Amino acid sequence: MRKLLNILLLLPLMTFGQKAYLFTYFKGNGDGLHLAYSRDGKKWEELGHDKIFLKPQIGKDKLLRDPSIVRDKEGTFHMVWTTGWWDQGIGYASSKDLMEWSEQKNIPVMEGFEGTKNTWAPELFYDGDTFYIFWASTVPGAFPEVPTSESEKGLNHRMYYVSTKDFKTFSPTQVFFDPGFSVIDAAILKAKGKFYMFIKNENSNPPEKNIRIVVHSKPYDFPVKVSEPITGKYWAEGPAPLKVGKYYYVYFDKYRDKKYGAVRSKDLKKWEDVSEEVSFPQGMRHGTAFEVDSKILDALLGK
DSSP, X not given: OHHHHHHHHHGGXXXXXXXXXXXXXXXTTTBOXXXXXXXXXXXXXXXXXXXXXXXXXXXXXXXXXEEEEEEOTTSOEEEEEEOOTTOSSEEEEEESSSSSBOOOEEEOTTTTSTTOXXXXXXXXXXXXXXXXXXXXXXXXXXXXXXXXXXXXXXXXXXXXXXXXXXXXXXXXXXXXXXXXXXXXXXXXXXXXXXXXXXXXXXOBXXXXXXXXXXXXXXSSSOOXXXXXXXXXXXXXXXXXXXXXXXXXXXXXXETTTTXXXXXXXXXXXXXXXXXXXXXXXXXXXXXXXXXXXXHHHHHHTTO
């Protein structure tokens, strides 16, 4: 009886099947893949003493910015990232454990669009069968010009995408989202039987720099009407949605303030700013958040 009582007392401390959360990020100009972890979605701590889990080797600038990771139904992690400021392709690698990675490859997603200025912040979404890769690019003359600040002159982003089942063959590159204004940093969350896309309004004159939402019944062909901003007067980018318990969080990079923030909602309609309740590793720049089983995190922690 005493032995059973002791076991019951220990149960709250056990992590069998417990959920854990990981967050990809980079530092500086794009030094490589870093990982943070959390048990509650609020306190995020660096993994491996802030080590670089993958150092960039491809692209004109050999950068690794905006790392996005999804895990397929076989258990393999797939990652895409921004390889440089003015590249026409994106980086790709895969891993079974987030520690040992495959050879880095360039996916030349925009090489068929003459004059493409950039290929920024690629994001992955996996529906259990197909991977969707979407990113922001400026193709001069492709869309009506929008007023820009002097520092962003000539940049007029729209979202483009390809789909793939194996990262070997890809569908032709197409426009993914054109809301009639400059837009970057899209991320998709499946919830309540629908697909919620969080995007950044990138208009610079007058500046918007906020996160908005668009909802659809499938993870493509989104309607062009977006919500009002769900973030505040600060400048925000890199939305990373994550379901934690009864809340849906959207984390974002307050890049002007050099810190991270968050909003959360129970119904994906009413949002509250909880930036003062979350903490992140110092110097963290944006990536994506995703749920893993505790055994994945324990392996990364060396347990």
